[in-house]
Amino acid sequence: MIDAIASWMLQFGALNWLGETGASLVAVALVGITLFIFVAANAIVLVYVERKVSAFMQVRLGPMRVGPMGTLQTVADALKLLVKEDIIPQFADKVLFRVGPWVILISAFVAFAAIPFSPTWVPADMSIGLFYVLSVSSVVVIGIVMSGWASNNKWSLYGAMRSAAQIVSYEIPVGLSLLAAVAVVGTLNLQELIQAQAGVGNLFHWIPIPVPNWFIFNNPFLFIAAFVYLIAATAEVNRTPFDIPEAESELVAGFMTEFSGIRWALFFLSEYANAAVVALLTAIVFLGGWQSPFPDIQGARIGMSVLAVLAIIWTFYVKVKANRLSIYPLAVTVVLAVLAWLFPAFAQWLANPGLLWIAIKGGTIIFMLMWFRWTFPRLRVDQLMYVSWKVLLPLAMINLAGVAIWMWLTGAINLVG
Amino acid sequence: MGEVIFWVIWALVAVSAMVVAFSKNLVYSVFSLLATFIGVAGIYIFLNADFLAVTQIVIYVGGILVLLVFGIMLTNRIVVAKITQSSLQRTTGLVVVGAIFLVLVLTLLNQTWPLATSAAEFDSTVNNIGELLFGDYLILFEVASVLLLGALIGAATLARKEL
Numbered sequence: 001m002i003d004a005i006a007s008w009m010l011q012f013g014a015l016n017w018l019g020e021t022g023a024s025l026v027a028v029a030l031v032g033i034t035l036f037i038f039v040a041a042n043a044i045v046l047v048y049v050e051r052k053v054s055a056f057m058q059v060r061l062g063p064m065r066v067g068p069m070g071t072l073q074t075v076a077d078a079l080k081l082l083v084k085e086d087i088i089p090q091f092a093d094k095v096l097f098r099v100g101p102w103v104i105l106i107s108a109f110v111a112f113a114a115i116p117f118s119p120t121w122v123p124a125d126m127s128i129g130l131f132y133v134l135s136v137s138s139v140v141v142i143g144i145v146m147s148g149w150a151s152n153n154k155w156s157l158y159g160a161m162r163s164a165a166q167i168v169s170y171e172i173p174v175g176l177s178l179l180a181a182v183a184v185v186g187t188l189n190l191q192e193l194i195q196a197q198a199g200v201g202n203l204f205h206w207i208p209i210p211v212p213n214w215f216i217f218n219n220p221f222l223f224i225a226a227f228v229y230l231i232a233a234t235a236e237v238n239r240t241p242f243d244i245p246e247a248e249s250e251l252v253a254g255f256m257t258e259f260s261g262i263r264w265a266l267f268f269l270s271e272y273a274n275a276a277v278v279a280l281l282t283a284i285v286f287l288g289g290w291q292s293p294f295p296d297i298q299g300a301r302i303g304m305s306v307l308a309v310l311a312i313i314w315t316f317y318v319k320v321k322a323n324r325l326s327i328y329p330l331a332v333t334v335v336l337a338v339l340a341w342l343f344p345a346f347a348q349w350l351a352n353p354g355l356l357w358i359a360i361k362g363g364t365i366i367f368m369l370m371w372f373r374w375t376f377p378r379l380r381v382d383q384l385m386y387v388s389w390k391v392l393l394p395l396a397m398i399n400l401a402g403v404a405i406w407m408w409l410t411g412a413i414n415l416v417g
Numbered sequence: 418m419g420e421v422i423f424w425v426i427w428a429l430v431a432v433s434a435m436v437v438a439f440s441k442n443l444v445y446s447v448f449s450l451l452a453t454f455i456g457v458a459g460i461y462i463f464l465n466a467d468f469l470a471v472t473q474i475v476i477y478v479g480g481i482l483v484l485l486v487f488g489i490m491l492t493n494r495i496v497v498a499k500i501t502q503s504s505l506q507r508t509t510g511l512v513v514v515g516a517i518f519l520v521l522v523l524t525l526l527n528q529t530w531p532l533a534t535s536a537a538e539f540d541s542t543v544n545n546i547g548e549l550l551f552g553d554y555l556i557l558f559e560v561a562s563v564l565l566l567g568a569l570i571g572a573a574t575l576a577r578k579e580l
Contacts, residue, residue, distance in 0.1 A: 096448060103451070127541035128467050135471045138479030142451050145486050149444065161490065164483055171479065188543060 001123055002027045031123050035112045043272040048074045050370050057374045084261035089152065092258060096150035101259065101266040103143030108270040110136050111277045116191050118290050118355045129190035130182065133281060134175060137236070137274070141167040148255035159254025162244050162381060166235060169388040170242075173232040176396035177225040180403045181215045181285045184222065194289035198353075200299060205410065214288040219410075221402035226286040228396050230365070233282070235388070237274040239369055241376035244384060275369055276362065283361035290358040292351050300350040304337040423463050430456035447485050454478050464530060468543040 005027035006020065048063070048071060055062025063070030088097055114129040116122035126132055141164050148160020182188060185196040203209040204219050211217040216226045235242035244251075251257070256267050283289055294300035311333040318326055340347040379387065433452035440446045454477040461470035504510070550558050 093444075096444070099448075126467070128471055128543050131468070131471045131475075131543075135474040135479065138475055139451070139455075141483055142448070142478060142486070145483075145490075146448055149490065157490070161487075164487065168479070168483055 001121065001125070002031060004120075005030060035123065036109065039109055039112065039269060039273045039276075042276050043269045044074045044078055046272045046275065046366065047077070047268065049366075050373075053367070053370045054374045057371075078265065081261055081265040086262065087260050089258050091152045093150040093152065096146050097258075098263075100143050100147030100150055101263045101270075103146060104140055105143075105266045105270040105273070107136050107139035107143060108273040108277065112273075114190060115277070115280050116194060116284065116289060117358060119191075119353055121355070122191060125191055126189065128188045130178060130188045130193070130281075130285070133190075133277065134171070134178070137277065138167070138171055140270070140274070144255050147259065151255070151258035153258055155251045155253075156255050156257045159251045159257070162251075163238060163255060166238070166242065166244065166384060166388075169385060170232045170235040170392075173228055173388060173392035173396045174236055176393070176400055177229040177232065178281075178285055180222055180225040180396070180399045183400065183403050184215060184218055184407065190284055190289070194284055194291060197288040197291050200295045212288055212291065212293045214286060214291070216286040219403065219406045221399045221406060222286070224395065225399045225403075226282070228392055228399065229286070230278075230282055230368070232388070232392050232396075233278040234369060234372060235384070237271070237278055239271075239275065240373040241378050242384060243378060244381055275366060279362040279365035279369065280358065282365045283358055287361045287365075288357075289361075290353045290355065292353050292357050294347075294351040296351050297344055297347040300347040301337075301340045304333070304340045304347075304350070308333040308337040419463075423460075426456050426459040426463075429453075430460065443489055447482070447489060450482055450485070451478060454482065465542065467541055468546050 002024055006023040009023045009026065010020070051073070052062045052070075063073035066072040066076050088094060111133045113123045114126050114132050116125070116129075144163045144167075145160045148156040148158075148163070151157070181193070185193060187193060187196075197212070197214050199213045200210050201213045201217075203211045203217055204223075215222050217223070256264060259267060292300075294303045308330075311330045315326060315330045318324055340350060430453055433449045433456065436449035437446045437453060440449065454473060458470040458473040461467075461473060
């Protein structure tokens with residue numbers, strides 16, 4: 001994508017003085033700034049969504065005062081954090097205290113360099129994209145330990161050590177469950193991974209239910225691997241129920257305890273950037289990335305109609321079970337289905353691959369992460385290690401072997417060749 | 418542009434490696450190693466070894482460096498004691514370091530190092546590495562994995578409370 005932008009810029013006479021080198025430097029800067037704006041906006045929106053989702057799950061209203069429905073609350077919070085006094089504890093290690101938050105943010109941020117947002121829109125189309133994303137997310141732990149140690153506070157250090165142990169443990173099930181998907185296609189390139197998930201086929205190739213050819217539906221082992229990945233990745237980005245590094249009931253705020261103002265904002269920026277990376281990676285590897293779930297116009301029409309029927313059934317179920325009439329899902333899906341049948345162009349648009357679908361899939365996963373957070377209680381330290389080493393790791397191992405055996409039995413790979 | 422970035426990375430590696438070697442504060446040395454490892458990964462990319470570069474970050478930053486940090490923070494009573502490093506056994510050290518330096522310089526001079534300074538010259542190595550590891554060198558790969566498994570089981574056994 002960098003090359004495309006650079007050559008596009010050189011087509012204008014006014015920019016010719018840049019030369020090829022200058023043009024590619026400017027292109028790199030442009031892409032970087034765009035991604036940074038995305039990361040910042042992502043954090044501001046997700047903090048608001050998180051507060052609203054948690055409020056609705058606890059039958060509260062959440063932020064309501066600033067802006068309509070409280071939508072400007074996090075913008076105001078961000079401004080407040082920017083102008084807050086910059087406090088560094090007297091006995092903290094001044095250098096590492098300043099550097100730590102940036103190490104965390106940068107390692108969360110550079111992961112976006114390999115994420116494909118649409119068939120053409122990927123900052124760097126790497127042949128080792130998946131491996132690259134995993135590797136840079138493992139640098140986060142150094143930043144956390146750095147911040148925790150530099151704070152010179154026992155709660156911070158406990159939080160940092162817990163975090164290091166946790167991230168190192170959960171990296172293994174994360175890697176193994178992603179490897180199961182990689183084994184199916186034999187590429188680490190994220191674009192090629194997505195391209196391999198085009199079209200519609202039978203569930204697990206033999207149950208006659210038409211589903212998109214996403215890897216989660218490719219075979220039963222990958223179906224399990226998707227959930228193993230989601231659980232392990234939730235732990236890797238330190239979100240509840242795996243947030244013992246910042247467990248406020250035990251450790252004040254863990255490694256973040258001594259941080260305030262802009263540095264604390266950096267932690268939040270990286271936390272939500274990490275959540276976005278996890279959600280996008282789940283969408284890319286298991287849910288077909290930017291691929292549309294519908295193969296063509298007819299598929300989009302039928303698919304939307306099925307969704308509308310499901311929404312009607314769900315509405316009746318809620319009405320009978322809970323005596324509540326929730327009309328929005330019904331209205332939205334019925335309107336979309338009718339539009340798809342009336343206008344072929346709209347149906348075609350739904351069937352096209354693109355940013356829309358990866359945004360919907362990523363958004364759904366992020367909502368699930370928030371759902372986890374406000375549903376499950378926090379794990380204890382020993383339970384956390386138990387889940388990683390005795391549950392997720394064997395499961396991921398069996399999955400990997402299962403995928404290989406499944407592919408051998410179905411003739412997808414040939415061991416002799 | 419490629420060459421400028423190469424020299425920037427080279428400077429990063431050199432400066433951070435010097436901090437690792439000469440800093441009196443052991444914690445600074447360890448964290449400076451982060452910059453060294455990432456810089457070396459950058460140099461690997463210039464040498465067309467993309468898989469090696471990413472592996473370098475996963476293993477050295479995600480594994481070795483975390484291990485070092487753990488070691489320093491758990492063995493020293495950091496709240497009370499000052500963590501410093503000092504140079505002992507200078508003669509022995511000089512001989513060993515000199516020998517390694519000689520070997521490295523000889524290797525450097527006897528090899529050609531093709532630099533990829535633009536994306537167009539870049540050719541990924543991951544497919545070749547995969548085919549070689551699971552083809553020609555499969556036995557060696559399996560032997561290495563059994564060795565690592567043995568080390569893992571040994572560490573788990575030693576760490577158990579009831580020996």
